[in-house]
Amino acid sequence: MNQNNIFELLQKHPIIPVVTIHDLNEIDPLISGLIGKNIFCIEVTLRTSVAFEAIRLIKQKYGEQISVGVGTIVKIEQINKVTELGVDFIVCPGINESLAKPLMDSGIPFIPGVCTPSEIILGMQFGWKTFKFFPANLFGGLPALKTYGQVFPDIRFCPTGGITENSFQDFLALDNVVSVGGSWMVTK
Amino acid sequence: MNQNNIFELLQKHPIIPVVTIHDLNEIDPLISGLIGKNIFCIEVTLRTSVAFEAIRLIKQKYGEQISVGVGTIVKIEQINKVTELGVDFIVCPGINESLAKPLMDSGIPFIPGVCTPSEIILGMQFGWKTFKFFPANLFGGLPALKTYGQVFPDIRFCPTGGITENSFQDFLALDNVVSVGGSWMVTK
Amino acid sequence: MNQNNIFELLQKHPIIPVVTIHDLNEIDPLISGLIGKNIFCIEVTLRTSVAFEAIRLIKQKYGEQISVGVGTIVKIEQINKVTELGVDFIVCPGINESLAKPLMDSGIPFIPGVCTPSEIILGMQFGWKTFKFFPANLFGGLPALKTYGQVFPDIRFCPTGGITENSFQDFLALDNVVSVGGSWMVTK
Numbered sequence: 001m002n003q004n005n006i007f008e009l010l011q012k013h014p015i016i017p018v019v020t021i022h023d024l025n026e027i028d029p030l031i032s033g034l035i036g037k038n039i040f041c042i043e044v045t046l047r048t049s050v051a052f053e054a055i056r057l058i059k060q061k062y063g064e065q066i067s068v069g070v071g072t073i074v075k076i077e078q079i080n081k082v083t084e085l086g087v088d089f090i091v092c093p094g095i096n097e098s099l100a101k102p103l104m105d106s107g108i109p110f111i112p113g114v115c116t117p118s119e120i121i122l123g124m125q126f127g128w129k130t131f132k133f134f135p136a137n138l139f140g141g142l143p144a145l146k147t148y149g150q151v152f153p154d155i156r157f158c159p160t161g162g163i164t165e166n167s168f169q170d171f172l173a174l175d176n177v178v179s180v181g182g183s184w185m186v187t188k
Numbered sequence: 189m190n191q192n193n194i195f196e197l198l199q200k201h202p203i204i205p206v207v208t209i210h211d212l213n214e215i216d217p218l219i220s221g222l223i224g225k226n227i228f229c230i231e232v233t234l235r236t237s238v239a240f241e242a243i244r245l246i247k248q249k250y251g252e253q254i255s256v257g258v259g260t261i262v263k264i265e266q267i268n269k270v271t272e273l274g275v276d277f278i279v280c281p282g283i284n285e286s287l288a289k290p291l292m293d294s295g296i297p298f299i300p301g302v303c304t305p306s307e308i309i310l311g312m313q314f315g316w317k318t319f320k321f322f323p324a325n326l327f328g329g330l331p332a333l334k335t336y337g338q339v340f341p342d343i344r345f346c347p348t349g350g351i352t353e354n355s356f357q358d359f360l361a362l363d364n365v366v367s368v369g370g371s372w373m374v375t376k
Numbered sequence: 377m378n379q380n381n382i383f384e385l386l387q388k389h390p391i392i393p394v395v396t397i398h399d400l401n402e403i404d405p406l407i408s409g410l411i412g413k414n415i416f417c418i419e420v421t422l423r424t425s426v427a428f429e430a431i432r433l434i435k436q437k438y439g440e441q442i443s444v445g446v447g448t449i450v451k452i453e454q455i456n457k458v459t460e461l462g463v464d465f466i467v468c469p470g471i472n473e474s475l476a477k478p479l480m481d482s483g484i485p486f487i488p489g490v491c492t493p494s495e496i497i498l499g500m501q502f503g504w505k506t507f508k509f510f511p512a513n514l515f516g517g518l519p520a521l522k523t524y525g526q527v528f529p530d531i532r533f534c535p536t537g538g539i540t541e542n543s544f545q546d547f548l549a550l551d552n553v554v555s556v557g558g559s560w561m562v563t564k
Contacts, residue, residue: 020526047529072527074497093527094494098501115492116303117322118282121262125286134493135523138516140326147323147349150208151260151281153235161523304491305510306470309450313474328514335511335537338396339448339469341423 002127006109007178009067009089010130010158013041014172016181018071018160020045021054030186031062037185043091045071046078055085073110076102083108091181093134095119100126111158115139120152130156130178137162142170149176190315194297195366197255197277198318198346201229202360204369206259206348208233209242218374219250225373231279233259234266243273261298264290271296279369281322283307288314299346303327308340318344318366325350330358337364378503382485383554385443385465386506386534389417390548392557394447394536396421397430406562407438413561419467421447422454431461449486452478459484467557469510471495476502487534491515496528506532506554513538518546525552 010016017034019042021027034042044055051070058068069089070082079102082090090110092099103110104126113134114120123131133145136159140147145157159171160181171180198204205222207230209215222230232243239258246256257277258270267290270278278298280287291298292314301322302308311319321333324347328335333345347359348369359368386392393410395418397403410418420431427446434444445465446458455478458466466486468475479486480502489508490496492515499507509521512535516523521533535547536557547556 045527047526074500074528092497094492094497096494096497096501113493115494116282116307116327117301118284118303118307119492119494121280121282121284124262125284135516135520138520138523139492140323143350144323144326147326150235151233152262162519304470304495304515305489306472306491306495309468309470309472312450313472328511331538332511332514335514338423339421340450 002104003111003130004104004107004109006089006111007130007156009109010111010156010179013039013067014179015039015168015185016041016043016069016158016160016179017186018043018045018181018183019186020047021050022048024050024054024057027054027057027061031058031066033186035065039185040065041067041069043069043071043089043181047072052081052085055082055087059086074099079103079106091132093132095123095131097122113160117148117151120148120155124152124155129154130158132181133157133159134181135161136171142174145171145174145176149174152176190292191299191318192292192295192297194277194299195318195344197297198299198344198367201227201255202367203227203356203373204229204231204257204346204348204367205374206231206233206369206371207374208235209238210236212238212242212245215242215245215249219246219254221374223253227373228253229255229257231257231259231277231369235260240269240273243270243275247274262287267291267294279320281320283311283319285310301348305336305339308336308343312340312343317342318346320369321345321347321349322369323349324359330362333359333362333364337362340364378480379487379506380480380483380485382465382487383506383532385485386487386532386555389415389443390555391415391544391561392417392419392445392534392536392555393562394419394421394557394559395562396423397426398424400426400430400433403430403433403437407434407442409562411441415561416441417443417445419445419447419465419557423448428457428461431458431463435462450475455479455482467508469508471499471507473498489536493524493527496524496531500528500531505530506534508557509533509535509537510557511537512547518550521547521550521552525550528552 067088071091095112113132163182255276259279283300301320351370443464447467471488489510539558
């Protein structure tokens with residue numbers, strides 16, 4: 001498969017918590033909180049200096065229960081590094097031609113971000129069918145996904161960005177939405 | 189001309205009905221409905237299995253009266269196929285570098301979709317001056333077209349997406365709008 | 377530096393007036409108006425036939441006091457021309473791979489426009505860190521900049537488009553906004 005089975009992975013996880021970890025001590029309560037909500041997946045962003053160490057720890061301690069992904073991937077070097085770490089999936093905020101081959105060659109399921117029809121078409125040309133729609137709330141939200149469902153009927157999305165406890169089910173109800181990403185379930 | 193005279197074609201057709209045909213029996217009432225409204229143009233989307241057959245039939249039966257275009261073109265193979273069908277114009281939901289040469293070589297007038305200034309600039313570099321602005325209602329609508337009119341004064345647009353019976357004239361009133369696309373005239 | 381020190385230049389000029397000059401006689405009152413407001417910078421758009429002559433005149437007469445930039449750059453030929461003119465900075469409405477090398481080779485500070493995460497990532501791959509966010513008001517405004525601040529913490533923006541006397545300070549208050557562009561200070 002061209003995206004190393006990202007669709008199959010997302011199908012198991014309708015909710016993708018996007019988490020920024022500032023301190024390794026946050027990990028245990030965080031993971032037990034997610035498991036308590038029947039969420040067995042986490043996307044750790046690369047926005048902090050402890051991100052890589054946090055991913056390693058989560059994999060080590062909870063890797064049998066939880067799918068551990070990494071977010072905010074924008075450079076080839078990062079793809080190599082997270083491949084060594086053995087992450088379960090990779091999330092990119094955007095789509096980029098020069099990242100296409102390294103992502104496919106990594107063997108790791110990955111999902112690139114798109115906003116516009118042209119960005120979707122670029123991904124389709126690599127044979128990809130599953131995209132992060134990001135930032136979902138700022139680039140058309142639900143109506144955009146409905147439009148893309150008509151124009152690109154084979155394409156599935158994981159909308160992320162501004163989705164809340166009150167709105168995530170409206171997104172999941174769409175035929176072309178496989179999962180939703182967000183932080184509403186870990187804040188507070 | 190770099191876009192095989194798409195501008196001249198659109199100039200004759202201020203309203204471009206975007207139609208998805210599910211059953212070939214829809215064709216006759218559909219076309220007579222359009223002609224009754226003085227609309228002599230149709231864009232058939234490739235969203236159904238009968239789309240190609242529908243295009244062939246409309247060309248055969250109404251080709252002298254109606255300009256028959258095809259929408260949702262995103263792959264080179266599709267360009268080859270619709271070239272054989274002899275469609276009068278091609279509509280792409282987005283813009284893509286690898287489709288540029290096949291579109292120009294087809295000899296068929298074509299209009300690629302754009303959302304952002306960067307996407308417009310990409311098209312300008314191929315010498316193109318006429319774009320579908322899509323999805324118009326979700327990427328800035330009328331104010332975006334006004335902004336693009338100032339920044340790209342030579343560029344003309346066919347906005348499509350969310351345009352209704354109540355709003356299409358506001359779009360057509362802009363200097364940089366040559367036509368508008370939509371389905372409001374065929375629904376209900 | 378990969379963008380020829382655009383960030384350092386923008387840091388000195390929190391407000392970038394975007395001006396279209398129709399008549400060379402507008403120049404003197406325009407510049408004295410800006411200086412009267414403690415603004416020592418101007419971006420002249422290429423939207424009129426006198427634009428190049430206006431830039432030459434402003435450079436000649438006020439070049440010691442005012443940083444003179446040029447906007448609306450979309451073609452390689454324009455980069456060559458404004459390099460000869462000795463402009464202080466270059467503004468592009470979008471980002472484009474084929475303009476990257478000519479812009480870097482010009483030796484002139486430059487800022488390309490972006491809307492989507494994919495467009496930001498493209499620029500990051502050239503080593504760029506400062507972007508025009510345009511049209512700011514139509515592609516997510518303040519919330520988009522906040523989101524981009526989280527996802528791309530090293531990136532700085534100059535939002536432009538629909539910013540007014542009432543809103544520009546809200547944009548400047550963001551950590552990832554270095555300057556704002558607009559015309560509110562020269563209209564009326």
